[in-house]
Amino acid sequence: MAKGLALQIGWRFLRGRNNNGFVSFISLSSVVGITLGVTVLIMVLSAMNGFERELKERLLAVVPHGEFVAAAGTLDDWQKLAAEARAEPGVEAAAPAVLIQGLLQRGDGMKPVSLRGIDIEQEGTVSAAPQFIDAAAWQSLQENQANVVLGAALAQHLNVDVGERVSLLIPAPDARQAPRRQILTVTGLFKMGGEIDNSIAFTNIDFAAKVMGVAGPTSVRIKVSNLFDAPGLVRTIGFRQSQYMMLEDWTRTQGHLYSDIQLVRMLTYLVLVLVVAVASFNIICSLVMAVRDKQAEIAILRTMGMSQSSVLTSFMVQGAVTGAVGCLLGAAIGSLLAWRLSELVGWIESTMGITILSGDVYFIDFLPSQLQLSDVLLVTVLAFIVTLVATWYPAWQASRLKPVEALHR
Incomplete structure (x- = not known):
């Protein structure tokens, strides 16, 4: 009371x-x-x-969770590396790629780009990129041709549309030589939002290897079940390899x-x-x-x-x-x-x-x-x-x- x-x-x-x-x-x-x-x-x-x-x-659906990049040239026996990665507990998938760092140019416009040569049959296992790209544009990357799919913001900066052409400038092996130039046809655009649309493009893996003058993939990318396990898994797999390579994971590129x-x-x-x-x-x-x-x-x-x-x-x-x-x-x-x-x-x-x-x-x-x-x-x-x-x-x-x-x- x-x-x-x-x-x-x-x-x-x-x-x-x-x-x-x-x-x-x-x-x-x-x-x-x-x-x-x-x-x-x-x-x-x-x-x-x-x-x-x-x-x-x-972002992390497109950016690789982990990546093994050859220090020079191609990865030796990349199929074995990919198989070892898939067999590691916590790794869901692995896929090859050829990475090209260069400049895209059209007219007076110029923009740095990270061009990824991919195998469209395997890329979907490690990346959500197919969800953001039109099916016809995605299939155009199956052919070993000078086709490229650009981010919408990158295409807008260069004032280029589907069906038009852009120039890819790649540093020459000898710094005293002029950059190499490759003409690419834009077969599609994607919009993921943010910096990805400004800096990333996709092309066929075999065509990218030919442009770089290499015999095969220069990297193997993996997708992990738990994002925070990526650094440990990359080191565990990478330290078992005999070839020199760079070990990358999302905490190094996007962890900030x-x-x-x-x-x-x-x-x-x-x-x-x-x-x-x-x-x-x-x-x-x-x-x-x-x-x-x-x-x-x-x-x-x-x-x-x-x-x-x-x-x-x-x-x-x-x-x-x-x-x-x-x-x-x-x-x-x-x-x-x-x-x-x-x-x-x-x-x-x-x-x-x-x-x-x-x-x-x-x-x-x-x-x-x-x-x-x-x-x-x-x-x-x-x-x-x-x-x-x-x-x-x-x-x-x-x-x-x-x-x-x-x-x-």
């Missing part, structure tokens, strides 16, 4: 704040501050989840992106505590003023036999309700905005004529979002705990109030 009475009185105190306009304003500010903090943090965490999803499903995402996520949780802590100061202020405003009522209740713990509970209820309302409103608004964050940012870009994420700088050219229930619950619970802790001190001060002194004042 004592707990029920304390809760009832706490609720009456909370509703009775309208008698003091300034206290009500501070209380409302507390709710708004917590709501904004929780809303923003849920949106930021959802954006980080979206970046991580796009990194795995878009994943590290940046995790760093921002960690900082976001830190910001959560700080933002909610700032909002909690308003709760402390409002409760301190509420205690001063309710001194007579507290003294009367104490003389009527109300215990210190009941008084403490009454004021804790006020702070808890304020924090709960702010947390729940923030969770609801933040979840709604995070759910449609990509469309919202796209609308802002089109309305204001600005670009928030440029594909020339970032690995994607849009703001992704993935709302997760665990993030919503974690942010909401942590915010409520912080506000509850902030409530304790003024409530404790109210419980220590001496009835005689309060009535005298």
Whole structure:
């Protein structure tokens, strides 16, 4: 019964704040501050989840998880290397490739490119590239001809379209000689978003080998089940080979992106505590003023036999309700905005004529979002705990109030 009475009185105190306009304003500010903090943090965490999803499903779906590149010339017995890689636990597939680093030129336009000579029968096992390329364009790479499929942004930069030709410039073996030139026909375009569209192109593996003057593949690429096992698997397989080769994995080429995402996520949780802590100061202020405003009522209740713990509970209820309302409103608004964050940012870009994420700088050219229930619950619970802790001190001060002194004042 004592707990029920304390809760009832706490609720009456909370509703009775309208008698003091300034206290009500501070209380409302507390709710708004917590709501904004929780809303923003849920949106930021959802954006980080979206970046991580796009990194795995878009960029790392095309970028090789691991790669064995010949130090010079071709890989000796690449079929054996690929078979050993497929037999290694944790490796899903392996496929050969010929890598060409050069420049694409059309007219006055020039752009560096990483041209990949691929076997379309095996490429789909290690890469999601076929999902982003038209079927007819993909089949054109089956022929040992000067066909190339370009990223959409790369084609736009060179002002070239399907059916037109571009020049591929490759460094000559002798630095004193002019670069070698190869004319390529554009048979298709792909759009994956971000830097991939600006820097990668595909051609037939046999044609690429002929252009490079090599007898076979210069690399074997692998796809692994667990992305974080890639460095260890590449070293394990590579150290068993007798030929000199370079060992590459996604953590060396794209690992900085994943590290940046995790760093921002960690900082976001830190910001959560700080933002909610700032909002909690308003709760402390409002409760301190509420205690001063309710001194007579507290003294009367104490003389009527109300215990210190009941008084403490009454004021804790006020702070808890304020924090709960702010947390729940923030969770609801933040979840709604995070759910449609990509469309919202796209609308802002089109309305204001600005670009928030440029594909020339970032690995994607849009703001992704993935709302997760665990993030919503974690942010909401942590915010409520912080506000509850902030409530304790003024409530404790109210419980220590001496009835005689309060009535005298």
